[in-house]
């Protein structure tokens with residue numbers, strides 16, 4: 001049903017200059033259910049923005065739309081040279097998709113790791129396309145990333161033998177190695193204890209400080225409080241936006 005058209009873009013990093021994500025007039029429906037109708041917001045690179053709202057409000061769906069994992073019915077999402085327009089026509093070229101894969105980093109609830117590979121092989125994936133790196137340099141980067149997430153020396157451990165929280169931290173190490181321009185994190189701390197929750201938030205903050213635009217879908221007030229902006233998807237937020245004439249929804253918590 002829904003689909004996307006994009007403008008051409010060949011950039012694999014947006015970090016040369018600050019950039020803004022602008023979503024305008026987004027409309028998303030599933031059958032008879034309308035999740036949003038003419039919803040707009042902005043978010044800046046170098047910041048963490050929380051996507052909040054009750055279960056079913058559409059937080060994951062919004063991340064999927066920004067990451068082009070699914071389409072939307074109307075509206076536009078723009079960041080850097082990337083411009084996605086919702087609608088019935090669909091064309092995203094293979095080259096654009098490949099560039100977009102480099103720009104985006106996902107930290108999703110199912111971790112996205114290959115369970116039958118070991119940790120090192122999973123962490124080699126984001127380094128595959130880095131030119132000029134020796135094998136020793138790659139191994140050193142992997143070792144450092146694993147140190148950073150509190151899993152030193154686990155390179156040869158098979159993913160399926162790790163706990164959910166440990167797998168989440170391997171996924172975080174993969175994100176560090178990828179160093180993407182746009183980070184889309186879906187409930188990134190829900191499987192973690194307090195210490196590891198703070199570790200994940202610290203890494204996401206560091207990625208933002210290094211110039212990434214970080215969007216975090218979350219139920220947690222603690223996580224939202226650590227963000228610089230907030231996009232609310234609750235019925236009350238949507239009501240307020242309608243009353244405000246569809247102005248952008250991102251706000252800074254005081």
Ligand SMILES: Nc1ncnc2c1ncn2[C@@H]1O[C@H](COP(=O)(O)OP(=O)(O)OP(=O)(O)O)[C@@H](O)[C@H]1O
Nearest residue numbers: 030035053054055056057058059060061062217219
């Ligand atoms: N592919 C789909 N087909 C039909 N309905 C869908 C589909 N994907 C999501 N939905 C519906 O859209 C709504 C929003 O889902 P979404 O997962 O985005 O919400 P959420 O805010 O992330 O929820 P949670 O906090 O529980 O993870 C839900 O009611 C869900 O059932």
